[in-house]
Amino acid sequence: MSQHDLTIDNASRTTVRGDIQSALQALGSLMKGSSAPSTLYSGMLWLDDDTPSSTLWTLKQYDGTDWIVWGYVDTVANTFVPASSLAIGGAKGLISGWTSVNNGSDPLHDIDIAAGAGIDTTGVALIQGVALTKRYDASWAAGNGNGGRRGSAANGDWWIHAVLNVSAQTVDYIFDQSRTAPSLPSGYTLFRPIGWFQVASGEVGPFHSYELPGGGLEIARDLRATDVSETIGTARSLVSLPSVPTGISVVATLAVEMTGHNVALDINCPDHNEITPSIGSGLGLAGINIGISMSPGSQFVSGVTAVVKYQQRARTDTSRQLAMQASAAGVGVKAAVDSFEWSRR
CATH class of the missing domain: 2.60.120 (Jelly Rolls)
Structure with a gap:
C-alpha cells in the first residue's frame, strides 16, 4: 500500500522530509491499495489493487461524492481495458475462455464453467470470472455449487450468462432462457452471454464446448440424434x-x-x-x-x-x-x- 493524506504536518526537518517523500510516492502510485484512501479530495485517483481480484486492478477517480471507474489493469496480460463505452469502441466484442461442460458428479443437472473474461453487452465494463459449477435444478444463488437457474424449470434452450455487480465488483453466472434480456439477480446490472445448453425431460443434454480463434465457441453434442x-x-x-x-x-x-x-x-x-x-x-x-x-x-x-x-x-x-x-x-x-x-x- 502506498497512500497518504497529502497533508505535511509541522515537525522536524527529517520528519517533514519523510512525510513529503511518502506523499510523493502515494501520488506516484495513484494511491494504490486494497481500500480507498482515508482522506479524500475531489479529482483524486485511486488504483484499487484487489478489485475484482489481486491480478485485475481497478482505476478509479473521486468526483467529490462517488468513485468513478476509469478502467481495469490486467497484471497477467499486461493490458488496460477502459470502462467507458466510448473508449472501448471496438473492444466491445472481446471475449475469451468461459467454456462449459456437464459436471462429472451430476451431469444431468450441473454445469462446470471455466474461467473467462469479456466485455459486457453494452461495452461498459470488463467482466472477469473464475471457474464455477452452477446447478440447473436450483434457483440462482451466488457462489460455487449453488443454483444458476433464473425463472422456472422448462425444457428447451437455456443461455449461460456471466453477470457483474458493478458496485460490489462481483462476478457470477446465471442460466436464463433469454439471450438478449436475461433476468438479472439483484445488484447485478451488466451481463454477457457465454454459453448455451438444452434441457429435455428436466435434464441437461450432454455436451462439450471448445473455444475457437477470436473467442467463438463450438458446442458439440455428446449423443447424436436425428434432427x-x-x-x-x-x-x-x-x-x-x-x-x-x-x-x-x-x-x-x-x-x-x-x-x-x-x-x-x-x-x-x-x-x-x-x-x-x-x-x-x-x-x-x-x-x-x-x-x-x-x-x-x-x-x-x-x-x-x-x-x-x-x-x-x-x-x-x-x-x-x-x-x-x-x-x-x-x-x-x-x-x-x-x-x-x-x-x-
Whole structure:
C-alpha cells in the first residue's frame, strides 16, 4: 500500500522530509491499495489493487461524492481495458475462455464453467470470472455449487450468462432462457452471454464446448440424434434443426444421409440465393450418379437406389433453419447435428 493524506504536518526537518517523500510516492502510485484512501479530495485517483481480484486492478477517480471507474489493469496480460463505452469502441466484442461442460458428479443437472473474461453487452465494463459449477435444478444463488437457474424449470434452450455487480465488483453466472434480456439477480446490472445448453425431460443434454480463434465457441453434442428426416424434391424446402439455438445464425456441422438415383442435393443457408442442383453442371453439395454396364443376355435392371453418407457444414438462419433442394423428387434426407459454431458476439 502506498497512500497518504497529502497533508505535511509541522515537525522536524527529517520528519517533514519523510512525510513529503511518502506523499510523493502515494501520488506516484495513484494511491494504490486494497481500500480507498482515508482522506479524500475531489479529482483524486485511486488504483484499487484487489478489485475484482489481486491480478485485475481497478482505476478509479473521486468526483467529490462517488468513485468513478476509469478502467481495469490486467497484471497477467499486461493490458488496460477502459470502462467507458466510448473508449472501448471496438473492444466491445472481446471475449475469451468461459467454456462449459456437464459436471462429472451430476451431469444431468450441473454445469462446470471455466474461467473467462469479456466485455459486457453494452461495452461498459470488463467482466472477469473464475471457474464455477452452477446447478440447473436450483434457483440462482451466488457462489460455487449453488443454483444458476433464473425463472422456472422448462425444457428447451437455456443461455449461460456471466453477470457483474458493478458496485460490489462481483462476478457470477446465471442460466436464463433469454439471450438478449436475461433476468438479472439483484445488484447485478451488466451481463454477457457465454454459453448455451438444452434441457429435455428436466435434464441437461450432454455436451462439450471448445473455444475457437477470436473467442467463438463450438458446442458439440455428446449423443447424436436425428434432427432432420425429410423427403426433399425439386422445390426448395426449409428444414429446422432442433439441436441448435434460435435467435442467432450458427454454422452447423451435420452428419447427412441421402438416398436416391441419379440425383444431386444442395444444403445451404436460407439467406443464400437459390441454385438448382444438378449432377451434370457440378452444382449440389452431394450427388448420386450410378452407371450400370449390361452384358449380352443379362436381365434388364431398373430402379437402382443408392445411399450416400457424408459430413456437411452449413449456416442456419436465425430461426435455426437450413434450405434443402434436390434435382429430382423423392430424395430421402436424414441429418444429425454433430456440433455448431457460435461467434458469441
